[in-house]
Amino acid sequence: xxxxxxxxxxxxxxxxxxxxxxxxxxxxxxxxxxxxxxxxxxxxxxxxxxxxxxxxxxxxxxxxxxxxxxxxxxxxxxxxxxxxxxxxxxxxxxxxxxxxxxxxxxxxxxxxxxxxxxxxxxxxxxxxxxxxxxxxxxxxxxxxxxxxxxxxxxxxxxxxxxxxxxxxxxxxxxxxxxxxxxxxxxxxxxxxxxxxxxxxxxxxxxxxx
Numbered sequence: 001x002x003x004x005x006x007x008x009x010x011x012x013x014x015x016x017x018x019x020x021x022x023x024x025x026x027x028x029x030x031x032x033x034x035x036x037x038x039x040x041x042x043x044x045x046x047x048x049x050x051x052x053x054x055x056x057x058x059x060x061x062x063x064x065x066x067x068x069x070x071x072x073x074x075x076x077x078x079x080x081x082x083x084x085x086x087x088x089x090x091x092x093x094x095x096x097x098x099x100x101x102x103x104x105x106x107x108x109x110x111x112x113x114x115x116x117x118x119x120x121x122x123x124x125x126x127x128x129x130x131x132x133x134x135x136x137x138x139x140x141x142x143x144x145x146x147x148x149x150x151x152x153x154x155x156x157x158x159x160x161x162x163x164x165x166x167x168x169x170x171x172x173x174x175x176x177x178x179x180x181x182x183x184x185x186x187x188x189x190x191x192x193x194x195x196x197x198x199x200x201x202x203x204x205x206x207x208x209x
Contacts (some may be wrong), residue, residue, distance in 0.1 A: 007198040046062045057206035068097045069114060074137065079207050090200030091191045101126065101146075102136035108176045108183040109165025110148050110158060125152035140185050148181040 021092070039208075065075050082092035097103065102118040105126055111117035117136075120126060124134045127147045140146065152158055166178045171193050176183040 054206070057202045060199050061200040061206055064097065064196075064200070064203060065096075065112070067196060067198070068100065068103060069118060070097070070137075076207070079203070083204075083207075088191075090204045092199050093200070093203065094191060094194055094196070095189055096139065098194055099138060099139045099141075100136060101128065101133060101138040102142050104146055104183070104185070105148075105173070107171055107174055108146060109162045109170070109178065110152075110160040110163060110181060112157065116157060118159070120148075120152060120158070124150050142185050142187055144183070144185045146183040147162050153157075 010031050052070060061075070065071070068125065070078070079089075079093055080098045082089045082096060085092050098107075103114055105111055105121055106114045107121035110126065111120050121136045121138075122134055123131050125148060126133060127149060128138065129145050130147075132149075148158065162178055165176075170176050171189065173185065173187045173189045173193050174183055175186050
């Protein structure tokens with residue numbers, strides 16, 4: 001499947017806010033947003049036009065796509081599924097994105113970023129209810145047991161990610177055991193459980209035109 005392979009820090013600078021795509025670097029002084037909070041490129045400092053209307057809606061969609069590393073086709077499928085279901089479309093859209101296996105692995109502290117979590121899932125290091133799942137977009141359900149395979153628990157990047165996650169609160173809809181690196185889905189994530197710099201209502205307005 002196609003995926004973005006470029007420099008992720010450029011994406012944060014393009015959006016003008018931290019999207020937390022680079023793990024612990026995003027919370028350190030090395031974060032480019034702290035040093036160069038303007039769009040990348042030769043004329044980045046000169047791009048100061050106020051974004052309104054369609055541009056603002058597109059801006060919010062791009063942020064969500066970049067945070068979860070999804071491309072347009074897949075993102076639109078998430079929206080269409082959310083629009084057909086009962087409930088608030090924007091919240092259901094965010095819920096689907098949060099239920100992605102790579103995002104859950106990141107939220108549980110198996111990786112320090114969603115991009116790193118995607119790689120761990122892709123390489124078959126994560127199991128769901130005892131079965132290996134190597135599809136990053138796999139949707140978890142309430143009661144699912146998410147486990148990191150024994151070989152992966154010894155990876156340096158995993159150990160560092162777990163140590164960092166243990167010092168920070170885990171979302172209320174998840175339960176994690178940092179000693180065994182296992183987790184469980186307690187409930188479906190609500191919008192209040194997802195602290196992201198995204199206005200999902202603007203995304204809904206964009207797609208509903």
